[in-house]
Amino acid sequence: xxxxxxxxxxxxxxxxxxxxxxxxxxxxxxxxxxxxxxxxxxxxxxxxxxxxxxxxxxxxxxxxxxxxxxxxxxxxxxxxxxxxxxxxxxxxxxxxxxxxxxxxxxxxxxxxxxxxxxxxxxxxxxxxxxxxxxxxxxxxxxxxxxxxxxxxxxxxxxxxxxxxxxxxxxxxxxxxxxxxxxxxxxxxxxxxxxxxxxx
Ligand SMILES: [Zn+2]
Numbered sequence: 100x101x102x103x104x105x106x107x108x109x110x111x112x113x114x115x116x117x118x119x120x121x122x123x124x125x126x127x128x129x130x131x132x133x134x135x136x137x138x139x140x141x142x143x144x145x146x147x148x149x150x151x152x153x154x155x156x157x158x159x160x161x162x163x164x165x166x167x168x169x170x171x172x173x174x175x176x177x178x179x180x181x182x183x184x185x186x187x188x189x190x191x192x193x194x195x196x197x198x199x200x201x202x203x204x205x206x207x208x209x210x211x212x213x214x215x216x217x218x219x220x221x222x223x224x225x226x227x228x229x230x231x232x233x234x235x236x237x238x239x240x241x242x243x244x245x246x247x248x249x250x251x252x253x254x255x256x257x258x259x260x261x262x263x264x265x266x267x268x269x270x271x272x273x274x275x276x277x278x279x280x281x282x283x284x285x286x287x288x289x290x291x292x293x294x295x296x297x298x
Contacts, residue, residue, distance in 0.1 A: 104135055104143050111255070111274035113248075113265025118151055119240035120252075120263050122168075123175045124274075128259040130281070138172065141165045153232035164229040171199050171233050175240055179263050182244060183254050199237035203230040257282045 106127055114121040125137040125147060138144040144165040148154035160168075174195030181188035207219035243249060251265040257278035264274045273279040 104137050104139055106137060107135055108260075108262070108275045108277060111262045111264035112267045112271065113251070113263075117239055117243050117265070118153070119175055119236050119243060120179075120265070121151060122172050122236050123179055124262045124264075125172060128261055130259060138165060138169050144168050148229075148232050153235060154228055158228060160229065167229055167233065171195060171236060174199075175236075176263075178240065178244070179252060180254065182249070182252055183263070196237045196240055199230075199233040200241065201234075203227050203234055 106124070107129065108127060111120065111124055114124055126134065128134045136143070137147050141160045141162050141164065145154065145158050145160045148160070148168075149156055149158060154160075174192040177192035178188045178196060180186075181192075204222070207221045209217060210220055211217050243252070248265060251267070253264060253266045253271075255262045255264065255274035255278055256272045257274070260274060260278050262274040264271070273282065
């Protein structure tokens with residue numbers, strides 16, 4: 100039985116709908132330098148793909164595939180971070196997303212048989228499984244960044260947490276109640292310290 104690394108936080112708003120946000124958030128920074136990486140080993144990376152419906156059960160990734168996936172994650176984090184801050188994204192990161200988009204043919208192929216007539220089926224050669232998974236993630240990112248929800252992309256403000264999310268309501272500043280509680284506790288502590296100093 101392989102134990103896989105899971106995020107210590109519940110999914111950030113929007114990650115259930117957008118696998119590109121889920122991939123970007125597959126590494127989490129926590130207070131005290133603690134953090135987790137859901138793609139920290141080939142086994143973890145495999146489990147992540149299976150959990151997100153991007154690879155069939157029984158898949159086994161190699162370290163090379165794991166590195167490709169974490170490379171795309173770095174590019175997505177750069178692109179999303181630039182978007183949130185209103186900066187120009189690094190060209191290399193945009194290139195990385197485009198490489199993932201175009202590395203494999205993603206169009207469903209045209210097939211014909213006498214029972215079904217013409218129909219289209221996605222071709223997913225096992226050898227290109229990671230490339231196909233990455234193409235889907237990159238497609239999601241490109242659609243999100245150019246769609247009407249692009250303005251909702253934001254980043255958790257409860258440092259050191261830096262997870263991305265969709266700001267599903269105007270006053271949402273944190274990716275989770277746990278991050279919100281941490282900020283509130285820190286503010287309460289700071290107010291108490293202020294009172295002690297004044298007295
Ligand atoms: Zn957070």
